[in-house]
Amino acid sequence: MTVTAELLVSSPSLPFVSFAESLPSNQLECVHGLCLGGDSQVFVVHLDPADGVTEDDLIALDEVVETTSLGRESGRDVYQLGVKLDDIVSEAFVPGQFAKAQIEPTIIVPEGWYEKKVVRDYDSFNNMRNHCDEHGIRVDLISITQDSPSPDEHSQYGLTDRQYEALALAISRGYYDNPRQATAGDLAEEMGISQPSMSNLLRRGERQLLTSTIGTQPSLTNPST
Template sequence: MTVTTEFLLSSSSLPLVSLAESVTSNQFECVHGLCLEHDARVFVVYLEPTEDVSESDLLALDEVVEATALGRASGKDVYQVTIELADVISEAFAPERFTATQMEPTVVTPEGWYEKKLFQNYNAFNGMRTRCEEYGVDIELLSISQNAPEGDESSQYGLTDRQHEALTLAISRGYYESPRQVSTEELAQEMGISQPSMSSLLRRGERQLLTSALGTQTEIDTLSR
Protein backbone atom coordinates (compact mmCIF):
# COMPACT_ATOMS: atom_id res chain seq x y z
CA MET A 1 0.00 0.00 0.00
CA THR A 2 1.93 3.06 -1.20
CA VAL A 3 1.77 6.43 0.51
CA THR A 4 2.25 9.92 -0.89
CA THR A 5 4.11 12.30 1.39
CA GLU A 6 4.96 15.98 1.43
CA PHE A 7 7.62 17.17 3.85
CA LEU A 8 10.26 19.81 4.51
CA LEU A 9 13.88 18.81 5.07
CA SER A 10 15.94 21.22 7.17
CA SER A 11 19.68 21.15 7.83
CA SER A 12 22.55 23.60 7.65
CA SER A 13 24.32 20.96 5.53
CA LEU A 14 21.73 20.88 2.73
CA PRO A 15 23.24 22.29 -0.48
CA LEU A 16 21.87 25.26 -2.45
CA VAL A 17 19.81 26.70 0.42
CA SER A 18 21.96 29.83 0.38
CA LEU A 19 21.06 30.28 -3.30
CA ALA A 20 17.36 30.32 -2.37
CA GLU A 21 18.14 33.01 0.19
CA SER A 22 19.76 35.19 -2.49
CA VAL A 23 17.08 35.08 -5.22
CA THR A 24 14.12 37.45 -5.06
CA SER A 25 11.50 34.68 -5.14
CA ASN A 26 13.22 32.86 -2.23
CA GLN A 27 12.76 29.54 -3.98
CA PHE A 28 13.61 27.53 -7.08
CA GLU A 29 13.23 23.97 -8.35
CA CYS A 30 15.96 21.39 -8.74
CA VAL A 31 16.23 17.71 -9.62
CA HIS A 32 18.72 15.41 -7.93
CA GLY A 33 19.32 11.68 -7.61
CA LEU A 34 19.92 11.31 -3.88
CA CYS A 35 17.07 8.81 -3.50
CA LEU A 36 18.77 6.59 -6.07
CA GLU A 37 22.42 7.12 -5.13
CA HIS A 38 23.32 8.54 -1.73
CA ASP A 39 26.47 10.16 -3.15
CA ALA A 40 24.81 11.67 -6.25
CA ARG A 41 26.53 14.98 -6.87
CA VAL A 42 24.86 16.29 -10.01
CA PHE A 43 21.88 18.62 -9.58
CA VAL A 44 19.81 20.27 -12.31
CA VAL A 45 18.64 23.72 -11.23
CA TYR A 46 15.74 25.68 -12.77
CA LEU A 47 15.84 29.45 -12.25
CA GLU A 48 13.60 32.28 -13.39
CA PRO A 49 15.40 34.42 -16.01
CA THR A 50 14.51 37.53 -13.98
CA GLU A 51 16.77 36.26 -11.18
CA ASP A 52 19.76 36.96 -13.47
CA VAL A 53 21.89 34.18 -11.96
CA SER A 54 25.02 33.27 -13.93
CA GLU A 55 27.43 30.34 -13.93
CA SER A 56 29.86 32.51 -11.99
CA ASP A 57 27.24 33.18 -9.34
CA LEU A 58 26.67 29.45 -8.92
CA LEU A 59 30.41 28.72 -8.76
CA ALA A 60 30.70 31.30 -6.00
CA LEU A 61 28.67 29.00 -3.72
CA ASP A 62 30.91 27.02 -1.37
CA GLU A 63 29.35 23.65 -2.23
CA VAL A 64 29.36 24.07 -6.04
CA VAL A 65 32.45 22.75 -7.83
CA GLU A 66 31.16 22.94 -11.40
CA ALA A 67 28.30 24.76 -13.15
CA THR A 68 27.15 24.52 -16.76
CA ALA A 69 24.31 26.41 -18.46
CA LEU A 70 22.05 23.98 -20.35
CA GLY A 71 19.76 26.55 -21.96
CA ARG A 72 16.11 27.30 -21.27
CA ALA A 73 13.17 24.95 -20.64
CA SER A 74 9.58 25.83 -19.77
CA GLY A 75 10.57 29.47 -19.55
CA LYS A 76 13.33 28.87 -17.00
CA ASP A 77 17.11 28.98 -17.20
CA VAL A 78 18.51 25.50 -16.62
CA TYR A 79 21.90 24.77 -15.06
CA GLN A 80 23.70 21.55 -14.26
CA VAL A 81 25.75 21.89 -11.10
CA THR A 82 28.13 19.47 -9.43
CA ILE A 83 27.93 19.60 -5.65
CA GLU A 84 30.45 18.74 -2.96
CA LEU A 85 28.04 17.00 -0.60
CA ALA A 86 28.49 17.15 3.16
CA ASP A 87 29.09 13.70 4.65
CA VAL A 88 25.90 13.85 6.74
CA ILE A 89 23.78 14.46 3.64
CA SER A 90 25.48 11.70 1.69
CA GLU A 91 24.91 9.26 4.57
CA ALA A 92 21.36 10.36 5.38
CA PHE A 93 20.15 9.60 1.86
CA ALA A 94 20.85 5.88 1.83
CA PRO A 95 18.60 4.28 -0.81
CA GLU A 96 19.36 0.78 0.47
CA ARG A 97 17.50 1.73 3.67
CA PHE A 98 14.26 2.87 2.02
CA THR A 99 12.49 3.05 -1.33
CA ALA A 100 11.13 6.40 -2.50
CA THR A 101 10.10 7.89 -5.82
CA GLN A 102 10.35 11.62 -6.44
CA MET A 103 6.95 12.83 -7.66
CA GLU A 104 7.85 16.49 -8.30
CA PRO A 105 11.09 18.48 -8.45
CA THR A 106 12.55 19.51 -5.11
CA VAL A 107 11.68 23.08 -4.18
CA VAL A 108 14.66 24.70 -2.44
CA THR A 109 13.75 27.47 0.02
CA PRO A 110 15.65 29.35 2.74
CA GLU A 111 13.97 26.99 5.25
CA GLY A 112 15.22 23.86 3.44
CA TRP A 113 14.00 21.42 0.80
CA TYR A 114 10.32 20.87 0.10
CA GLU A 115 9.85 17.31 -1.19
CA LYS A 116 6.94 15.27 -2.53
CA LYS A 117 7.72 11.55 -2.58
CA LEU A 118 6.01 8.21 -3.02
CA PHE A 119 6.96 5.46 -0.54
CA GLN A 120 6.12 1.75 -0.53
CA ASN A 121 4.37 2.08 2.84
CA TYR A 122 4.34 4.02 6.10
CA ASN A 123 7.27 2.01 7.40
CA ALA A 124 9.42 3.02 4.42
CA PHE A 125 8.76 6.70 5.11
CA ASN A 126 9.49 6.24 8.81
CA GLY A 127 12.75 4.55 7.82
CA MET A 128 13.81 7.61 5.87
CA ARG A 129 12.73 9.94 8.66
CA THR A 130 14.69 7.99 11.26
CA ARG A 131 17.74 7.81 8.99
CA CYS A 132 17.72 11.55 8.32
CA GLU A 133 17.22 12.49 11.96
CA GLU A 134 20.17 10.27 12.93
CA TYR A 135 22.32 12.53 10.75
CA GLY A 136 20.88 15.82 11.93
CA VAL A 137 18.44 16.40 9.07
CA ASP A 138 15.05 17.43 10.47
CA ILE A 139 11.85 16.37 8.69
CA GLU A 140 8.62 18.31 9.09
CA LEU A 141 5.81 16.13 7.72
CA LEU A 142 3.31 18.34 5.92
CA SER A 143 0.94 15.68 4.60
CA ILE A 144 0.71 11.93 4.14
CA SER A 145 -1.99 9.97 2.32
CA GLN A 146 -2.52 6.32 1.53
CA ASN A 147 -2.95 5.35 -2.12
CA ALA A 148 -5.38 2.69 -3.27
CA PRO A 149 -3.54 -0.40 -4.54
CA GLU A 150 -3.54 -1.11 -8.26
CA GLY A 151 -6.47 -3.31 -9.12
CA ASP A 152 -7.88 -2.64 -5.63
CA GLU A 153 -6.91 -6.08 -4.31
CA SER A 154 -8.17 -5.34 -0.81
CA SER A 155 -11.69 -4.57 -2.09
CA GLN A 156 -11.61 -7.66 -4.25
CA TYR A 157 -11.33 -9.90 -1.18
CA GLY A 158 -13.28 -7.69 1.21
CA LEU A 159 -10.24 -6.70 3.28
CA THR A 160 -9.93 -3.34 4.98
CA ASP A 161 -6.86 -1.29 4.09
CA ARG A 162 -5.28 -2.06 7.47
CA GLN A 163 -5.96 -5.78 7.15
CA HIS A 164 -4.40 -5.75 3.68
CA GLU A 165 -1.37 -3.83 4.98
CA ALA A 166 -0.94 -6.17 7.96
CA LEU A 167 -1.19 -9.35 5.88
CA THR A 168 1.16 -7.99 3.21
CA LEU A 169 3.73 -7.06 5.85
CA ALA A 170 3.38 -10.46 7.55
CA ILE A 171 3.95 -12.34 4.30
CA SER A 172 6.92 -10.18 3.30
CA ARG A 173 8.58 -10.71 6.70
CA GLY A 174 8.12 -14.49 6.70
CA TYR A 175 5.40 -14.69 9.36
CA TYR A 176 3.72 -17.55 7.51
CA GLU A 177 6.94 -19.49 6.92
CA SER A 178 7.74 -22.62 8.92
CA PRO A 179 9.40 -21.86 11.22
CA ARG A 180 8.18 -18.27 11.51
CA GLN A 181 10.79 -15.62 10.71
CA VAL A 182 9.14 -12.85 12.70
CA SER A 183 6.79 -12.46 15.66
CA THR A 184 3.54 -10.52 15.96
CA GLU A 185 5.34 -8.22 18.41
CA GLU A 186 7.91 -7.33 15.73
CA LEU A 187 5.22 -6.84 13.09
CA ALA A 188 3.25 -4.63 15.47
CA GLN A 189 6.34 -2.50 16.06
CA GLU A 190 6.79 -1.98 12.31
CA MET A 191 3.17 -0.88 11.92
CA GLY A 192 3.27 1.28 15.04
CA ILE A 193 0.45 -0.56 16.84
CA SER A 194 0.09 -2.87 19.85
CA GLN A 195 0.68 -6.61 19.64
CA PRO A 196 -3.00 -7.43 20.41
CA SER A 197 -4.11 -5.06 17.63
CA MET A 198 -1.70 -6.71 15.19
CA SER A 199 -2.93 -10.19 16.12
CA SER A 200 -6.52 -9.03 15.68
CA LEU A 201 -5.79 -7.53 12.25
CA LEU A 202 -4.15 -10.74 11.07
CA ARG A 203 -6.88 -12.96 12.49
CA ARG A 204 -9.73 -10.93 10.96
CA GLY A 205 -7.87 -10.61 7.67
CA GLU A 206 -7.21 -14.34 7.52
CA ARG A 207 -10.87 -15.09 8.25
CA GLN A 208 -11.96 -12.66 5.51
CA LEU A 209 -9.63 -14.28 2.97
CA LEU A 210 -10.84 -17.77 3.89
CA THR A 211 -14.46 -16.68 3.72
CA SER A 212 -13.88 -15.13 0.29
CA ALA A 213 -12.21 -18.30 -0.94
CA LEU A 214 -14.52 -20.89 0.68
CA GLY A 215 -17.80 -19.03 0.94
CA THR A 216 -19.94 -18.00 3.92
CA GLN A 217 -20.17 -19.96 7.16
CA THR A 218 -23.57 -21.33 6.05
CA GLU A 219 -22.07 -22.62 2.80
CA ILE A 220 -19.14 -24.17 4.70
CA ASP A 221 -21.50 -25.88 7.16
CA THR A 222 -23.54 -27.25 4.26
CA LEU A 223 -20.45 -28.65 2.54
CA SER A 224 -19.21 -30.28 5.75
CA ARG A 225 -22.39 -32.34 6.29
Protein backbone atom coordinates in the same frame (compact mmCIF):
# COMPACT_ATOMS: atom_id res chain seq x y z
CA MET B 1 1.01 -0.89 -1.72
CA THR B 2 2.96 2.34 -2.03
CA VAL B 3 2.73 5.60 -0.13
CA THR B 4 3.19 9.11 -1.52
CA ALA B 5 4.61 11.59 0.97
CA GLU B 6 5.05 15.35 0.73
CA LEU B 7 7.93 16.46 2.93
CA LEU B 8 9.92 19.42 4.14
CA VAL B 9 13.51 18.30 4.59
CA SER B 10 15.62 20.75 6.59
CA SER B 11 19.27 20.99 7.63
CA PRO B 12 21.98 23.65 7.35
CA SER B 13 24.01 21.02 5.46
CA LEU B 14 21.58 20.76 2.55
CA PRO B 15 22.91 22.39 -0.64
CA PHE B 16 21.42 25.67 -1.88
CA VAL B 17 19.26 26.49 1.16
CA SER B 18 21.29 29.60 1.99
CA PHE B 19 21.42 30.46 -1.70
CA ALA B 20 17.61 30.36 -1.93
CA GLU B 21 17.41 32.88 0.91
CA SER B 22 19.55 35.31 -1.10
CA LEU B 23 17.29 35.22 -4.18
CA PRO B 24 14.52 37.79 -4.69
CA SER B 25 12.08 34.93 -5.30
CA ASN B 26 13.39 33.03 -2.25
CA GLN B 27 13.28 29.73 -4.10
CA LEU B 28 14.70 27.59 -6.88
CA GLU B 29 13.73 24.27 -8.38
CA CYS B 30 16.09 21.35 -8.79
CA VAL B 31 16.26 17.69 -9.76
CA HIS B 32 18.76 15.41 -8.07
CA GLY B 33 19.38 11.70 -7.67
CA LEU B 34 20.19 11.46 -3.98
CA CYS B 35 17.49 8.85 -3.36
CA LEU B 36 19.09 6.64 -5.99
CA GLY B 37 22.54 7.08 -4.53
CA GLY B 38 23.74 9.13 -1.57
CA ASP B 39 26.93 10.07 -3.38
CA SER B 40 25.12 11.61 -6.35
CA GLN B 41 26.73 14.97 -7.05
CA VAL B 42 24.83 16.18 -10.08
CA PHE B 43 22.01 18.68 -9.60
CA VAL B 44 19.96 20.29 -12.35
CA VAL B 45 18.61 23.64 -11.18
CA HIS B 46 15.93 25.85 -12.74
CA LEU B 47 16.19 29.56 -11.95
CA ASP B 48 13.85 32.48 -12.51
CA PRO B 49 15.65 34.90 -14.89
CA ALA B 50 14.24 37.76 -12.80
CA ASP B 51 16.52 36.63 -9.95
CA GLY B 52 19.48 37.74 -12.09
CA VAL B 53 21.69 34.72 -11.30
CA THR B 54 24.71 34.24 -13.56
CA GLU B 55 26.97 31.25 -14.07
CA ASP B 56 29.67 33.12 -12.15
CA ASP B 57 27.27 33.47 -9.21
CA LEU B 58 26.73 29.72 -9.18
CA ILE B 59 30.37 28.70 -9.39
CA ALA B 60 31.08 31.08 -6.50
CA LEU B 61 28.86 29.02 -4.18
CA ASP B 62 30.78 26.90 -1.67
CA GLU B 63 28.94 23.71 -2.59
CA VAL B 64 29.32 24.06 -6.38
CA VAL B 65 32.41 22.65 -8.08
CA GLU B 66 31.30 22.73 -11.72
CA THR B 67 28.60 24.45 -13.79
CA THR B 68 27.18 23.80 -17.24
CA SER B 69 24.51 25.98 -18.78
CA LEU B 70 21.71 23.94 -20.39
CA GLY B 71 19.88 26.93 -21.82
CA ARG B 72 16.34 27.97 -21.04
CA GLU B 73 13.26 25.80 -20.53
CA SER B 74 9.71 26.90 -19.70
CA GLY B 75 10.95 30.44 -19.18
CA ARG B 76 13.64 29.50 -16.66
CA ASP B 77 17.43 29.28 -16.86
CA VAL B 78 18.66 25.70 -16.47
CA TYR B 79 22.09 24.68 -15.18
CA GLN B 80 23.69 21.34 -14.46
CA LEU B 81 25.83 21.66 -11.35
CA GLY B 82 28.48 19.45 -9.83
CA VAL B 83 27.93 19.66 -6.08
CA LYS B 84 30.15 18.88 -3.10
CA LEU B 85 27.98 17.27 -0.44
CA ASP B 86 28.53 17.23 3.31
CA ASP B 87 29.07 13.72 4.65
CA ILE B 88 25.83 13.73 6.64
CA VAL B 89 23.84 14.41 3.48
CA SER B 90 25.51 11.55 1.58
CA GLU B 91 24.95 9.21 4.53
CA ALA B 92 21.33 10.23 5.09
CA PHE B 93 20.20 9.87 1.46
CA VAL B 94 21.08 6.25 0.81
CA PRO B 95 19.57 3.84 -1.75
CA GLY B 96 16.77 1.73 -0.37
CA GLN B 97 15.21 4.42 1.81
CA PHE B 98 12.81 5.30 -1.02
CA ALA B 99 11.13 2.90 -3.43
CA LYS B 100 11.47 5.42 -6.27
CA ALA B 101 13.22 8.66 -7.05
CA GLN B 102 11.50 11.97 -6.53
CA ILE B 103 8.31 12.17 -8.54
CA GLU B 104 8.31 15.96 -8.70
CA PRO B 105 11.21 18.44 -8.73
CA THR B 106 12.49 19.63 -5.37
CA ILE B 107 11.58 23.19 -4.42
CA ILE B 108 14.40 24.73 -2.37
CA VAL B 109 13.42 27.56 -0.04
CA PRO B 110 15.14 29.14 2.98
CA GLU B 111 13.33 26.66 5.28
CA GLY B 112 14.64 23.61 3.42
CA TRP B 113 13.66 21.28 0.59
CA TYR B 114 10.04 20.61 -0.32
CA GLU B 115 9.91 17.15 -1.88
CA LYS B 116 7.37 14.59 -3.00
CA LYS B 117 8.47 10.96 -2.75
CA VAL B 118 7.07 7.50 -3.22
CA VAL B 119 7.91 4.98 -0.50
CA ARG B 120 6.98 1.33 -0.17
CA ASP B 121 4.74 1.69 2.89
CA TYR B 122 4.25 3.64 6.11
CA ASP B 123 6.99 1.70 7.90
CA SER B 124 9.44 2.59 5.12
CA PHE B 125 8.58 6.25 5.54
CA ASN B 126 9.13 6.11 9.29
CA ASN B 127 12.43 4.26 8.82
CA MET B 128 13.54 6.90 6.32
CA ARG B 129 12.57 9.75 8.66
CA ASN B 130 14.36 8.13 11.61
CA HIS B 131 17.45 7.51 9.49
CA CYS B 132 17.58 11.16 8.44
CA ASP B 133 17.05 12.28 12.02
CA GLU B 134 20.04 10.22 13.13
CA HIS B 135 22.15 12.24 10.70
CA GLY B 136 20.85 15.62 11.83
CA ILE B 137 18.42 16.07 8.94
CA ARG B 138 14.84 16.84 9.92
CA VAL B 139 11.92 15.49 7.89
CA ASP B 140 8.54 17.14 8.52
CA LEU B 141 5.53 15.42 6.99
CA ILE B 142 3.18 17.73 5.07
CA SER B 143 0.84 15.05 3.73
CA ILE B 144 0.85 11.32 3.13
CA THR B 145 -1.51 9.22 1.00
CA GLN B 146 -1.68 5.52 0.31
CA ASP B 147 -2.38 3.78 -2.97
CA SER B 148 -5.18 1.25 -3.06
CA PRO B 149 -3.67 -1.79 -1.35
CA SER B 150 -3.56 -5.22 -2.96
CA PRO B 151 -6.44 -7.41 -1.77
CA ASP B 152 -3.89 -10.01 -0.66
CA GLU B 153 -2.50 -7.58 1.91
CA HIS B 154 -5.60 -7.52 4.07
CA SER B 155 -8.24 -9.91 2.70
CA GLN B 156 -6.87 -12.71 4.87
CA TYR B 157 -7.98 -10.70 7.90
CA GLY B 158 -11.33 -9.65 6.46
CA LEU B 159 -10.50 -5.93 6.60
CA THR B 160 -12.11 -3.45 4.25
CA ASP B 161 -9.86 -1.11 2.26
CA ARG B 162 -10.73 1.82 4.51
CA GLN B 163 -10.18 -0.17 7.71
CA TYR B 164 -6.79 -1.26 6.43
CA GLU B 165 -5.88 2.30 5.44
CA ALA B 166 -6.97 3.67 8.82
CA LEU B 167 -5.03 1.07 10.80
CA ALA B 168 -1.90 1.45 8.67
CA LEU B 169 -2.01 5.23 9.09
CA ALA B 170 -2.58 4.90 12.84
CA ILE B 171 0.46 2.66 13.21
CA SER B 172 2.66 4.93 11.07
CA ARG B 173 1.68 8.06 13.03
CA GLY B 174 2.26 6.52 16.45
CA TYR B 175 -1.39 6.27 17.46
CA TYR B 176 -0.69 2.97 19.22
CA ASP B 177 2.57 4.13 20.80
CA ASN B 178 2.89 4.74 24.52
CA PRO B 179 2.76 7.67 24.94
CA ARG B 180 0.46 8.20 21.98
CA GLN B 181 1.99 10.36 19.23
CA ALA B 182 -1.25 11.21 17.37
CA THR B 183 -4.94 11.45 18.18
CA ALA B 184 -7.91 10.08 16.28
CA GLY B 185 -8.61 13.67 15.28
CA ASP B 186 -5.14 13.98 13.76
CA LEU B 187 -5.66 10.79 11.77
CA ALA B 188 -9.13 11.87 10.69
CA GLU B 189 -7.74 15.13 9.31
CA GLU B 190 -5.18 13.26 7.22
CA MET B 191 -7.83 10.93 5.82
CA GLY B 192 -10.30 13.75 5.22
CA ILE B 193 -13.03 12.31 7.43
CA SER B 194 -14.63 13.22 10.77
CA GLN B 195 -13.13 12.14 14.08
CA PRO B 196 -16.10 9.88 14.94
CA SER B 197 -15.78 8.19 11.53
CA MET B 198 -12.07 7.63 12.12
CA SER B 199 -12.67 6.18 15.58
CA ASN B 200 -15.32 3.90 14.11
CA LEU B 201 -12.95 2.68 11.37
CA LEU B 202 -10.26 1.90 13.91
CA ARG B 203 -12.63 0.18 16.30
CA ARG B 204 -14.14 -2.01 13.57
CA GLY B 205 -10.73 -2.78 12.12
CA GLU B 206 -9.32 -3.71 15.52
CA ARG B 207 -12.31 -5.96 16.22
CA GLN B 208 -11.95 -7.63 12.83
CA LEU B 209 -8.25 -8.29 13.42
CA LEU B 210 -8.93 -9.76 16.85
CA THR B 211 -11.77 -11.88 15.52
CA SER B 212 -9.68 -13.21 12.63
CA THR B 213 -6.75 -14.12 14.87
CA ILE B 214 -8.30 -15.42 18.11
CA GLY B 215 -11.85 -16.12 16.93
CA THR B 216 -15.18 -14.94 18.28
CA GLN B 217 -15.24 -17.50 21.12
CA PRO B 218 -11.68 -18.24 22.19
CA SER B 219 -11.23 -21.21 24.50
CA LEU B 220 -10.34 -20.30 28.08
CA THR B 221 -8.31 -22.38 30.44
CA ASN B 222 -9.84 -22.80 33.88
CA PRO B 223 -7.33 -21.15 36.21
CA SER B 224 -8.17 -23.66 38.96
CA THR B 225 -6.94 -26.64 36.89
